[in-house]
Amino acid sequence: MAGKKQDVALSDLQIAVMRVLWERGEPSTADVAEVLAAERGLKHTTVATLLTRLEKRGVVAMRRDGRQLYYRALVSxxxxxxxxxxxxxxxxxxxxxxxxxxxxxxxxxxxxxxxxxxxxxxxxxxxxxxx
Amino acid sequence: MAGKKQDVALSDLQIAVMRVLWERGEPSTADVAEVLAAERGLKHTTVATLLTRLEKRGVVAMRRDGRQLYYRALVSxxxxxxxxxxxxxxxxxxxxxxxxxxxxxxxxxxxxxxxxxxxxxxxxxxxxxxx
DNA sequence: CGTGTCGTACTACATGTGTAGTAGAAACGC
DNA sequence: GCGTTTCTACTACACATGTAGTACGACACG
Structure with missing residues (x-):
């Protein structure tokens, strides 16, 4: 086992994002954005950026369906x-x-x-x- | 008392620096650098930078004696x-x-x-x- | 004294994070 | 079909952090 999910240090905000994925399974960007907007007043684009970065880091996976993007947690x-x-x-x-x-x-x-x-x-x- | 030492989140490295101060009381830059060099192979100037930044953040206090700088933790x-x-x-x-x-x-x-x-x-x- | 050494101050630079705007494409409403 | 809304992609920017180099003044040694 190549220690892949070892050392997953996330910021508070990143955890907040992950929490949405953990709770919902595979929400769309809009879904996550809605939650984070309510919780912290973040803009849609901000949330989109956060998700993109988390994907680049390999802690979430992205699936594209039509125009929409759906994200799924890769770390529990x-x-x-x-x-x-x-x-x-x-x-x-x-x-x-x-x-x-x-x-x-x-x-x-x-x-x-x-x-x-x-x-x-x-x-x-x-x-x-x-x- | 305005919550001053509230919310003291430090990185691993910063904690390593603080630990030296906690242990030694009021070491000089060189003292801290020596420890961190041994522990993590950091250069003197790197440690000096770390200390300066911690001071700017207000978590340590600096005292000057001659050319030397001595640091003291302001948070326990x-x-x-x-x-x-x-x-x-x-x-x-x-x-x-x-x-x-x-x-x-x-x-x-x-x-x-x-x-x-x-x-x-x-x-x-x-x-x-x-x- | 001159010269190397020591220590600090300043600068530098890559990376990550928080936060969002803008542009352009796609889908929707009429 | 055309304007409107909706999404994503890209760009931006400030600040923190990890890491260190360089410059310059002070000192000590011979």
């Missing part, structure tokens, strides 16, 4: 999460995920009950998986 | 962590920290025992229960 949201969380971990937490959770705890972004529930979920998953 | 590592984790949360996890922890669990970046320990630590620190 989990892919991007993996990549970007890994980046954050390595740059700011010495690669230690526990330090990140610890940070969330310190910043009161998660409650103790949440950790408990997640722990249980992990155990259940591990039990099924049997790894 | 926790500041940057807060800001960047918040960004990541909002862009990729719908602002839900639990989803991020969940992700870490799914990606096997943390073990159940870790969650347990962290939960205990939180309880000890806060001395209260969550939901």
């Amino acid at each position: 949201e989990p892919d991007v999460r993996r990549s970007m969380v890994a980046d954050l971990l390595s740059s700011l937490f010495g690669g230690d995920a526990r330090a990140l959770v610890s940070h969330l705890v310190d910043e009161s972004e998660i409650a103790p009950g949440d950790l408990d529930r997640l722990r249980k979920r992990l155990k259940a998953a591990a039990g099924e998986d049997g790894t | 590592e926790p500041d940057v962590r807060r800001s960047m984790v918040a960004d990541l949360l909002s862009s990729l996890f719908g602002g839900d920290a639990r989803a991020l922890v969940s992700h870490l669990v799914d990606e096997s970046e943390i073990a159940p025992g870790d969650l347990d320990r962290l939960r205990k630590r939180l309880k000890a620190a806060a001395g209260e229960d969550g939901t």
